[in-house]
Amino acid sequence: MSPTRPAPQSESAPTPPVAERPGSLRLSLRVFLLLCGLSVLLFALITWQVLADGPLLGVDERVSHALVHPDRWSELLADLGNGQIAVPLLALVAVYVSWRGHTDGAGRWWLPPLAACVLMALVPAIIVPLKEWTGRHGTPVMPPGGDYYPSGHTATAAIAYGSATLLLLPWLRSALARLALLTLCAVLVLGVSFGLVRRGYHWPLDVVASWLLCGPLLLPLGLSYRSRRQSSSRTPRC
Template identity: 40%
Template sequence: MPVLPATALVLISWQVAVDGPLLGLDRWTRHAVRETRHELHSTLLNHLGAALSDLGGSVPAIPVLLAAGALAAWRSRRAGLPRPWLPAVVAVLTAGLIPLLVVPAKAWFARPGPFGAPLAPGQWGWYPSGHTATATLSYGVAALLLARTVGARARRRLHAAAALLATGVGLGLVWSDYHWLLDVVASWCLGGLVLLALARLPVSRKDDGS
């Protein structure tokens, strides 16, 4: 249901823009995470958080997206599906769409990061989370493109893997103190809206819905 992520995205964006009371959730979460991290004092968890965060970078997320588009196109051609080239085009367009969705918002909201340092002239803000959006869209679209060329069991596994990767990146960013929680949640909502729209398109299925 697109209403839920759309409503959440509008609400969070409004609160960030006006420095509203909802941002108290960010401060509470950051304090709780820092206390937990201090109590556990786990180098392994800290390295895991950083590693998960890195999965939301342009590398490896964008190469995975493009490779999935190429593989889905190849599988579509072998299966005799109409417009077998379309998955590759969708992957390329998605790679270009991500910065168009994130960068203007970062510049407009100009939200300081968790450490509170003021932004330098020309510096982008932290809202929404670029790594979370990149992970959600790259791995999510990759799963959607490949899912339409495989069976039901593999399709469920692809969707689950994409969801776990996007969730892991967001949690890693919050754990590592790289982003506020609401930066991450907003990007999950933004990516979810795009994925819901894309899921309705016949990217590689036969036109009769099979």
């Protein structure tokens, strides 16, 4: 009697995507909140030094004197932080993401673009009163005045380019494309920051303070991106 052959197995059903661990979103939230708390603490420290004319300002001025060298390239980099450039770019990305979300039937497709626009509108509402309150004078190459801390151009670049990046990331399937977009965002923000300091438009601490201020402002969009990534990983695809 011949040995019994195993019955042919039917085609296996497609393997559903592996969902992220339930605690991953909570862990991300804790990390985000920790980083935001650290940013707020450092911003408060720098602001206190500006108001009290503390020793940190001496270090800041020495670094500025070593870096300042006005040239055409530094001015072009600084101009990337102008509202006339950064804000229209964010508006175009917001319109594109809204169209994609509406076309694909994504839930609450309007919320991330709206949040990005609200963040952009908050920049002058936050930066201008801080400038008037601190009243820090400009670098030696700038006209006298007291409205240089924190840097408005840096904040504009960080919020506009950072928000545009966070809006586009969920629509990029390739990890390489997402990495390229994040790198481009970092290069733009750092380029604007370097140009402002190199050109003598701002002290280095003015720029650093804007970085620290914009991190917590971008938190809602960052959490929104994380949440959308988690939802998409649980959605079966053909």
